[in-house]
Amino acid sequence: MSSDYFFDDDFDDAALAEVEAIETAALQQAKAPAPPVPAPRRPQPQSLKSDSSIDMTFDIDESELAKLDDFVAQQYNEKVLQAPQAGPSSRPMNRTTSSNMLQTTLFGDIIPTQSAASKLKSPPSAAMQRTKSATRNIFGQQAPKTKIWDHTAFAQSGNKPKKGAKGKGKGKASAKDDDDEEEDSIELPVVPDLLEAKHWIFPTNRAKRDYQYNIVKNCLFDNTLVALPTGLGKTFVAGVVMLNYYRWFPEGKIVFVAPTKPLVAQQIVASHDTCGIPGYDGVELTGQVKSATRARFWQEKRVFYMTPQTMESDLASGACDPLDVVLLVIDEAHHATGDYSYNKIVRFMMAKNPHFRLLALTATPGNNPDSVQRLVDGLHISKIEIRNENSLDLKPYIFEKVDKFLPDV
Numbered sequence: 505m506s507s508d509y510f511f512d513d514d515f516d517d518a519a520l521a522e523v524e525a526i527e528t529a530a531l532q533q534a535k536a537p538a539p540p541v542p543a544p545r546r547p548q549p550q551s552l553k554s555d556s557s558i559d560m561t562f563d564i565d566e567s568e569l570a571k572l573d574d575f576v577a578q579q580y581n582e583k584v585l586q587a588p589q590a591g592p593s594s595r596p597m598n599r600t601t602s603s604n605m606l607q608t609t610l611f612g613d614i615i616p617t618q619s620a621a622s623k624l625k626s627p628p629s630a631a632m633q634r635t636k637s638a639t640r641n642i643f644g645q646q647a648p649k650t651k652i653w654d655h656t657a658f659a660q661s662g663n664k665p666k667k668g669a670k671g672k673g674k675g676k677a678s679a680k681d682d683d684d685e686e687e688d689s690i691e692l693p694v695v696p697d698l699l700e701a702k703h704w705i706f707p708t709n710r711a712k713r714d715y716q717y718n719i720v721k722n723c724l725f726d727n728t729l730v731a732l733p734t735g736l737g738k739t740f741v742a743g744v745v746m747l748n749y750y751r752w753f754p755e756g757k758i759v760f761v762a763p764t765k766p767l768v769a770q771q772i773v774a775s776h777d778t779c780g781i782p783g784y785d786g787v788e789l790t791g792q793v794k795s796a797t798r799a800r801f802w803q804e805k806r807v808f809y810m811t812p813q814t815m816e817s818d819l820a821s822g823a824c825d826p827l828d829v830v831l832l833v834i835d836e837a838h839h840a841t842g843d844y845s846y847n848k849i850v851r852f853m854m855a856k857n858p859h860f861r862l863l864a865l866t867a868t869p870g871n872n873p874d875s876v877q878r879l880v881d882g883l884h885i886s887k888i889e890i891r892n893e894n895s896l897d898l899k900p901y902i903f904e905k906v907d908k909f910l911p912d913v
């Protein structure tokens with residue numbers, strides 16, 4: 505079958521001519537420029553007025569409108585004036601806690617409230633003074649520099665060789681700057697294990713006591729005085745802090761000092777049995793161990809349990825290098841007054857390596873602020889963790905003593 509068969513038509517010529525004429529006319533119309541399209545118009549709001557049935561004329565009195573404007577303006581101005589302003593408050597500070605109780609001292613005395621007038625005597629700038637910015641510690645934390653080593657006082661102790669004479673005209677301030685520079689320029693020979701230093705551990709082979717956990721957490725990052733009543737686990741707290749420094753500083757040395765040999769022995773047991781510090785890395789150093797042997801142990805071991813007199817002697821002989829010590833734990837810290845061995849050790853250590861961590865433990869910090877302050881100064885303490893029998897977090901662990909007559913059976 506041929507395709508021509510389908511397209512063969514028999515239309516009338518006249519009709520075809522008419523169709524052609526219509527096509528031509530349509531084409532010409534398409535080529536002609538399009539008439540401008542009117543821009544789309546926004547729908548106009550319907551005028552309500554167009555509805556003649558609604559009367560939209562307002563008959564509010566102009567004076568009433570003016571009053572309304574005044575009222576709004578007045579309210580606005582009051583708001584602006586009451587808005588919080590930057591800068592020191594002119595209101596007297598209220599020395600109360602959030603529960604609206606009066607603030608007390610460490611010993612439970614109420615701090616006397618000063619009159620607002622006397623408080624305002626000191627310029628706000630004095631209250632807002634910032635401490636000197638501290639360098640970052642080995643953990644990358646911005647540890648506040650709370651204590652500046654008193655080189656003058658230390659020089660009087662005779663242990664530190666006097667520095668070369670300073671040039672004339674160098675005032676006190678510049679001497680202090682030099683001291684700070686010297687302190688900051690000390691490079692730590694002991695580097696932390698950065699993976700281990702990312703976390704700290706708290707052994708759970710003993711029941712977890714919140715106060716012990718909180719105290720340990722603070723002791724890890726500040727030179728802390730821990731005052732806990734007898735029998736509440738200071739030995740355990742010391743052991744946990746020691747364990748963490750032992751893990752963080754694989755090359756660092758940890759020293760525990762206690763005034764008597766039984767106390768030294770008690771810590772060895774707790775550190776080893778309870779906290780898991782390996783026994784092979786620890787050694788008990790007392791005066792009975794010959795100095796040559798002690799010198800060898802200082803090379804080989806990492807954890808040292810000693811009396812303060814032995815430590816003092818090993819620092820003086822050079823057997824113990826203060827730069828190697830990362831943690832010094834002082835048991836029965838209330839002994840640290842005057843020229844006791846504890847104070848000498850800390851003075852010496854601070855002069856040579858102010859970057860070591862210090863933990864001081866006692867059950868009897870003293871019964872007045874001055875005695876606590878003496879410990880704080882003598883041991884370069886920057887934080888105090890103090891609890892007594894009335895501390896709420898100790899209540900579950902303190903048992904009252906009751907005297908009872910028991911008849912013979």
Ligand SMILES: Nc1ncnc2c1ncn2[C@@H]1O[C@H](COP(=O)(O)OP(=O)(O)OP(=O)(O)O)[C@@H](O)[C@H]1O
Nearest residue numbers: 710711712713732733734735736737738739740867
């Ligand atoms: N978390 C704990 N769970 C159970 N027992 C604990 C815990 N902590 C400490 N103890 C136990 O409490 C007892 C007293 O602890 P520890 O000797 O450490 O107290 P301390 O505060 O050092 O006392 P002291 O002031 O006499 O030196 C020990 O028998 C110890 O094993």
